[in-house]
Amino acid sequence: MSKSHPSAPGQTTQEEALQVARATQKPGQTKEQTKLIAQGIAKGIELYKRQQSAKARERDKLKKRLDRERQARPGHADDQTLEIEPLEDGEFGRIGLALWLSGGLFGLMALAHAIRWIAGWELSIAGWLVPIWASAIAIPLLGGLALWLVLSARRMS
CATH class of the missing domain: 1.10.287 (Helix Hairpins)
Known part of the structure; x- marks a missing residue:
């Protein structure tokens, strides 16, 4: 099952990108240039969101794998339990x-x-x-x- 990423950024992302582009607009910059800058910002935001969600998926997979390995270990002790070995007399x-x-x-x-x-x-x-x-x-x-x-x-x- 493959997921297809939307080709265009979402409406809220586009609005935020346009606000940023307008806030950083230079004197003499045309509306077309500002719109192109906003599109670039929106694409960058979407790319960042995709990367972060991919990292989150990888973290979740790793956590699940570690949990399975921890449970499969023989003599598995609860993580909250600490085993303290007594010190010898000279120590x-x-x-x-x-x-x-x-x-x-x-x-x-x-x-x-x-x-x-x-x-x-x-x-x-x-x-x-x-x-x-x-x-x-x-x-x-x-x-x-x-x-x-x-x-x-x-x-x-």
Whole structure:
């Protein structure tokens, strides 16, 4: 079953295209030229609509195929169900240690920026001079990140 696309754009599309053509009409442009421009705009709109509906059909086909494959899978679990594997005893210690170390590192970076900001020291990275006000922004960001990491580590232990 093949679908035939209309050869001429719909009435509303033609009206919209004519409005756009009139809105962008240049001085000295004839009505015939404006009408031709409107026809081109209408054809472009129709082409865009056809492309979008083709993309939507492809998305629907893909979604249906994925749904069929998901249902056909043996041992199919509902997508809403999460299986969480318990961590081994040593894993909490390693994760907690990583959180403590990264929190401490970010805390030291916040402290270094605070000292730099108070002392007014210049900082140059690869020839680029970092402005002092950058430290005023970095202090709360780094400090907040450090605090969050340390509190996360405390919650784990």
